[in-house]
Amino acid sequence: MKHILVVDDEPRIAEIARDYLERAGFKVTTAGSGADALAFARSRRPDLIVLDLGLPHVDGLDVTRTLRRQSSVPIIMLTARVDESDKLIGLELGADDYVTKPFSPKELVARVRAVFRRIDAAPERGDIIRAGEVTLDKRRMQASVGAQSIDLTSTEFELLATLASQPGRVFTRAQLLDAIRGVEVESFDRAIDAHVKNVRRKLEPDPRNPRYVLTVHGVGYKFAD
């Protein structure tokens, strides 16, 4: 069963949302502050968060920003004002959808269902990368070799995803830096070597004789094809 966290400082609103969402078949937890929401999200990993933009102290955007550093949990924003809200949300990365207050509970349920549909729908083209026995799930940021799933840091994941998305293509270190860091950061090329080493340590059965992430001497790296 999908677990939804509803965050609003007005208990009345939160309760209405809870009633409707529970009736729609979801498990619901409510939180009255941004701090509570963050603590809960960290420890219990809800499947979706309904978040009031106008929380006191730590507002919805702060919560979103903090959450986004560690998770890609879907967020639906509740916004009070119509005029400014779109702009604000537009500027802040991270919300998946938004509902303006006063909202109809039925609309909220519909939006929640829509988000889950999107997520559960057949993976987007390119969202799942399969290259031989290696599988990368971009949405869940999870990698696996065969049935064995492995933990990668976000940088390592991006690096591997870039390589595995086009097996056989040779990437220079500069290209890989772009892919994992964005163009703006200037970093020493050799940082890539360190990440490759770490990826190999986690991914390869025998890191000394890589089967997947291969070195192309004088050029860069490629994923085996």
Place this chain on the structure above:
Amino acid sequence: MKHILVVDDEPRIAEIARDYLERAGFKVTTAGSGADALAFARSRRPDLIVLDLGLPHVDGLDVTRTLRRQSSVPIIMLTARVDESDKLIGLELGADDYVTKPFSPKELVARVRAVFRRIDAAPERGDIIRAGEVTLDKRRMQASVGAQSIDLTSTEFELLATLASQPGRVFTRAQLLDAIRGVEVESFDRAIDAHVKNVRRKLEPDPRNPRYVLTVHGVGYKFAD
């Protein structure tokens, strides 16, 4: 930097899209009508167009049709209707992907990125060199004779690519040195001989009687034509 044209008659929607796409590192221009969009596309050549299907006067399909007569710019359609027939029509006319309204801005960004990934992944003109049975793929830095693929070092690959890019033309050793090393390096001419030997060993069915990389006595080498 990639330049994206967003076309929607609702400024609110266009602005949200602009904000998200700019945060994602794209340069964005917005247009409120099909006529503006066509004018802009003609004069400024954006790298991708996000196009509302339900534009007034000249609708998205008209715009697409007109655009397609003169350009192959990627198009992502925004459509309110989920109707399957619209999808078919749009794809027939050359839309590259679809996002249904109301859309999550994050999804839009993801689709845009996916389209660019597809485009950038496609081999560019000149990236594949074909000379008889020999094929060179610069992106993969791999050569093949018929169906047999061959691993070359980067120097060997550059040497062969230089020769094969102009079959029949004779290259002096100095020219070949320039091509593989850059002008600045001073190296003994005869190093080329060694590379030719190695290329032949890997490439030729019978290295003693070369079929592809031919010696021009007293001058240099050429690729057979």
Place this chain on the structure above:
DNA sequence: ACCGATGATGAAGGAATTATGAAGATGTCG
């Protein structure tokens, strides 16, 4: 067919590139 000049070849040394472990820097969490 001869002979000087040019090319082919295999081996060895050395330059350049990559691998690796550890330390420093940075940011995050409790």
Place this chain on the structure above:
DNA sequence: CGACATCTTCATAATTCCTTCATCATCGGT
């Protein structure tokens, strides 16, 4: 603030492969 994780940098070891050289084969003009 201290513990922890991650990313980057650095020094050094290991590896690749480029160049050179010596020797033998081939070419072309006479």
